[in-house]
Amino acid sequence: MANGIRIDRLRHSYGRNGHEVTAVDDVSIDIAENEFYTLLGPSGCGKTTTLRCIAGLEQPDSGTIELGGTVVVSDRVSVPTYRRDIGMVFQDYAVWPHMSVFDNVAFPLQVGKRMPRSEIADRVEQALALVNMSQYIDRRATQLSGGQQQRLSLARALVRQPKVLLLDEPLSNLDAKLREQMRGELRLIQQSIGITTVFVTHDQLEALSLSTRIAVMKDGKVVQEGTPHDIYLHPQNEFVADFIGATTFVSGVAVATTKESLSVETPVGAFACAPDETITLGQDVIIAIRPEAITVSESGETGANTIQGQVELSLFGGEAVDYRVRAGDVLFRARGDARQQYAAGARVTLSVRAGDCVVLPASAVGGPLVEASAR
Amino acid sequence: MTNETLKVARETWPPLRRRRRPGKRRLGIGSILLLIVLMYLVIGPIVMLVLSSAEDTSGGVVISPPFPWTINNVVTVMADPRTYAILGSTLVFSIACLVIAFVISLTLAWLVERTDLPLPGFVYVITVAPAGMPGVISAIAWGLLMNPTNGVLNLVLRHFGGGTEGPLNAYTLPGMIFVQSLALVPLTFLLVTASLRNMNPNLEDAARTSGASSWTVLRRVSVPLLTPVLIGALIYQFVTVVEGVDIPLVLGLPGHVTVFSTQVYLTTHPAFGLPNYGVSSMYGILLLILAAAPLLLYYRVIRKAQDYATVGGKSFRPRKQRLGRWRWFAFALIMLYVLVSFVLPLLMLIYASLQPYLGLFSFESFSRFTLAGWTSTLGSSLFWSSLGNTIAVGLGASAAVMLLSVGLSWIVVRAKSRISWLTDALAFIPHAIPGVVIALAVLLIYLVIPVPVFGTIWIIVIAMATQYLSLGTRLATGGISQIQIGLEEAARTSGARGWRVWGRVLLPLLRPVLINGFLLVFLNSIKNLTLPLVLQSSDNVVLSTLIWTSWSDGKVAETAVLSVILTAVTVVASILLRRFSGAQEEL
Known part of the structure; x- marks a missing residue:
């Protein structure tokens, strides 16, 4: 060199x-x-x-x-x-x-x-x-x-x-x-x-x-x-995931694993996540989801990886709308299409592809979980 | 790895710099030398003063064991009822002066900055112009105007009121207070006016929009914002009053009014016999305590003043009060003030310089106008040698001060360690030492130390350098802290070594500050009577001491000629100086 x-x-x-x-x-x-x-x-x-x-x-x-x-x-x-x-x-x-x-x-x-x-x-x-x-x-x-x-x-x-x-x-x-x-x-x-x-x-x-x-x-x-x-x-811990973009973290437990996905049970429902061989069944994990990976749509849609929530904050930013959507204890950050803005208070469905749910071992987490996920 | 970089690495291999402790930066040789000079200039006088006050000085001051310890000096001074009388008159004198000077200055400052007074720029210049007049000269002028027997003002007043003496007498405590107060106004005005001008009007507007009345705004916002500046100016001017010998000497000596500064001078230059430096030092210490105690407070105020962010980079124009029909009345009043405080003394001096002897002032005396005083003064070799000495002292002092100040201020601003705090404090100390005390201590040092400066102009230069070091470092510290450290670092990362950084970046950027500081110290040095008077000999006469000597010898015409010359130089110089420098910097 x-x-x-x-x-x-x-x-x-x-x-x-x-x-x-x-x-x-x-x-x-x-x-x-x-x-x-x-x-x-x-x-x-x-x-x-x-x-x-x-x-x-x-x-x-x-x-x-x-x-x-x-x-x-x-x-x-x-x-x-x-x-x-x-x-x-x-x-x-x-x-x-x-x-x-x-x-x-x-x-x-x-x-x-x-x-x-x-x-x-x-x-x-x-x-x-x-x-x-x-x-x-x-x-x-x-x-x-x-x-x-x-x-x-x-x-x-x-x-x-x-x-x-x-x-x-x-x-x-x-x-x-x-x-x-x-x-x-x-x-x-x-x-x-x-x-x-x-x-x-x-x-x-x-x-x-x-x-x-x-x-x-x-x-x-x-x-x-x-x-x-x-x-x-592939952020290796919550700090990196959080710092590189406004990530939402959901804590849960790994319950099942297949070749295509890793199932994680969380307080807001079950998630199919990107497979990760380092995670063992029963392990406490955190799912990191980027705002742009989340799709915001009319309330009522169901299917894999959908969450029902209520819009707390809706900020119009020109090219997109920034949302804070509450589902249970978790505040999701999402970016939605600017042509369809949901107002604060509206009930919506959030959906995310399995490949966009990054699973991190809970031990890699820096701070207390509740605080992080409530952010 | 290229050969060149290997070479660089090897050159530094047996390392000069071992591992250092965290957060500490090594000081270079230059910095260490500077600090030694600073210690010598600042600590030396204080040690000397304390030593000589605690010694039997009949055989001179002893600076190595065995010390002839004695408490006689302390006893002599503290048991003397005169000491307390002097303390009393010093306090009355200084407090009265401050009250009068601040009332006048604040009124003027408010009128100029915050009202629609006509011609504010002109008023500003003529209010500040008298700052150039040395104290000894204004004292002499007022002595001539308000002499109880033949003072011109008294003659005019008696013309209407009758009587054979008075009614005004400059040679009394009230007379001294009057003259000293007027002398304090220009600088006080400058100090106050700057902060009035720089006050961010948004701060007042914010209070107004919060529903505060004008009175509440003044009480809750404006005055508190000005408080640090006011206290700072008060304490600074207090030191100015108690340390100067000029006005108390010219007016107080004939009138038998003694204050501490004149007492120190008189005990070093007794009418009969040898001076008892031990007693002088004891008086000096008392004066030092009197001046230093409030200055410690001042220092804290100055530090705290940074919390009061009234000064912004943008140029503010505060809202102006409309004076209405009082507008021109106020203007006329200011003109009258300027006429009395500045024009009248100046005219008096010019008149006196053109008279063969000072008789009773009348219209006849105008027919006696003569240039004899001018020709004889300008023809005397003493005048020319003292002019030369004055210039040499001024140049020497300002060069020494600015040279030291730039280096010391760099340490203060840039060295990230206790050293910077120590340097700052040490450089500030001379500010707390009254000039007459510095002069006494320097005199004592070079009576003892076998360096051949005693009786030369260099001892005056050394004393001046000590006295004005705090002024110089204040200016230079301000200048250096305005230079972003990035500008220095960029030079270093561009491959410039220490002296290159100074030569190419720091000094060029500091040039305005350096020139300003140089001129300011020069101006103050040539106006200063206190230091050259205490340190005077036949070989180091400067203009200010020459004026004092010829005045005390009763040579009125010559005194007046010299005064007119010196005033012309200093007033013009100070007006020019102000043109390109701020006011705060005089602090």
């Missing part, structure tokens, strides 16, 4: 005098060359701290970090930030307001090894062209919009052709439309130049659409690592 990243047993805590908070707790990650690797999690999960340790902006308490085969952090080594072969894009862009666009992008080349002016100019032009900012080269940085500052920041991170690109929630300060557009461009640029990228975000959509692999973090630990496909369709 010439340009990969290897993180081994990284640990970092903040605070002093007993008020210590472990931000990163025994994190080990291997990132292959040219991967687009995402650290995903809620705020305070340690994803940004991990990234800052890679950049050298934080000194971890212990652990090893290798960038492109070079040990930059270990018990005995700490390579200062300016000697690490990285480029970083910050959440608030960190564009220097006292410099022009050109000067901002040229900075990494000017402070590094001596380089002829003409070459610096060429490289800056290339970097700006890469992010479609060539026409702004003479502007002052303060004259740019948020989206343009973000592109500038990316050009600055890429201009010295580092081995590793670090992105700290780069899209979160952009408005929704711009964010969508930048998301696509980011992936295109990353693929076209081929650079190992570590991306930090709390936005599951960004993570799923951009990454080659995702590490979902919680309380300083990696709780699941895998491809976007894996993470989304």
Whole structure:
């Protein structure tokens, strides 16, 4: 792995005098060359701290970090930030307001090894062209919009052709439309130049659409690592299932299993679920169901995997309607067709395909069940 | 792995940095040096003061064992009934000044910011302009105007009322209070007006839309929001009053009114015999306690003030009260105030500078106008050398202060450890030490330490640097905390090492703050009489001490010429300075 990243047993805590908070707790990650690797999690999960340790902006308490085969952090080594072969894009862009666009992008080349002016100019032009900012080269940085500052920041991170690109929630300060557009461009640029990228975000959509692999973090630990496909369709625990989309959880007991399905008895009825060989009969389990997997229809329909419920909340969102539907103790989250909106109070039938019911062992659940399912 | 990266790794292999404990960031050599200088500047004077107050100083201050411990100094001072008389007059003087100054300032601030007063911008500038006038000069001008025998105001008043003396006398406690109050107004106005202007009108509107009457809004929202600023300004100005020697010296000395600051100065420069520094130090400690106690409170208020988020990035325009037909009346009243408080003293000085001797003021005296005072003053080598010294002291002090401040403030803002708290506290301490006490302590230090600065301008520079360090760090801390840390980190992740980050990112971004701070310290330094007076010798005369000397020698015309020159410089400079700096920063 010439340009990969290897993180081994990284640990970092903040605070002093007993008020210590472990931000990163025994994190080990291997990132292959040219991967687009995402650290995903809620705020305070340690994803940004991990990234800052890679950049050298934080000194971890212990652990090893290798960038492109070079040990930059270990018990005995700490390579200062300016000697690490990285480029970083910050959440608030960190564009220097006292410099022009050109000067901002040229900075990494000017402070590094001596380089002829003409070459610096060429490289800056290339970097700006890469992010479609060539026409702004003479502007002052303060004259740019948020989206343009973000592109500038990316050009600055890429201009010295580092081995590793670090992105700290780069899209979160952009408005929704711009964010969508930048998301696509980011992936295109990353693929076209081929650079190992570590991306930090709390936005599951960004993570799923951009990454080659995702590490979902919680309380300083990696709780699941895998491809976007894996993470989304096969969450290994309730936290991941819940974090990646607004999932409904129903607790129950596995009662029968066939080749096609696993039957689970729950307080709101029996469910035919996706088969899972790791589940034994009689085991306490949780069924995770995504909102878009649930079909909302007129009350009265019966059949396999149908639940009768009452609409508590009905939010029209343009392309779809978000429902909270109560059935017994369980509050289902569902997305329904926008052409047929059921009002709050209406009785409806929820139905879900067996393949969309993911069964998780109850032991993998983080918090108390009642709380989780009542959410 | 390329060879280059291997090399990088090897270079750092026998590591300089061992594992560090969590949350701690290592301080570089530069930071440690800065902290040592800070300790020396701040702790040194206090240690010296305490030592000399507890020693028999007849043979000078002793800084190594055996110490000639004694409690005589304490006994002498505390058993002397004069001490309590001085305490009394200090308190009366300062409290009366604060009350008058704040009533005037708040009225002015309210009129300028919250009413439809005509020409508010003009009123703002002319209210603030007198801030440039050094205290010693306004004291001298009022001494000339309100001299009981030949004061110009008295002559005019007697013309109508008759009598042979008075009725006004600047050389009394009320006279001192009058002059000092006027001197406090510009800065007080600046401090209050900024917060009135920055107050988010939504906060008041929210109360109004909640059904509160105007009076309730004022009582429940506006005043509480202003409270921290008001208390802060009060305590700050209290220190200003008790620490200055200029007005109490010029007006109080002939009138036999002594306050603590003049007492400290007088005991270091006795009319007969050698000074007893032990007793001076004891007085200094008392003054220090008097000034520091409320300042500790002030510090807490300042800290807490951050909870009162009245200042926003957006420019607010609070709703303005309509004055109706009082509009121009209020304007005329302000003009009258400015005329009395600023124009009159200035005219007096110009007039006096053009008279051969100060006789009775009459229309005849205008025929005696002469430029003799100007030519002789401008022709004297002492004037030019003291002008040179003034500029050198100003430049030296402001350069030293800003250099130290930027580094220290970076530690305060960026170092995530107890060090930053300690640095902040240490840099704040000089603010609590009255100028006359700093001067005394610095004097004592260089009487003992064999560094050849005694009697030179450098001892004044050192004292000034100590005094204005808190001002400098306050400015620089504000500046640095406005620079998002991401801008520094982006430079580091772009491959820039420490000094590059400073040179290319931090210093350029801080430039306005640095220039502003530099000018502010420069201006304050050349106005300052207290420090150069206590530390004065024949070789380090600056303009302010020259003015005082020629005044006490009775050379009125020369004094007036010097005063006009210095005032012209400082007033113009302070107006220019205000043009591009906020008001809060003077705190």
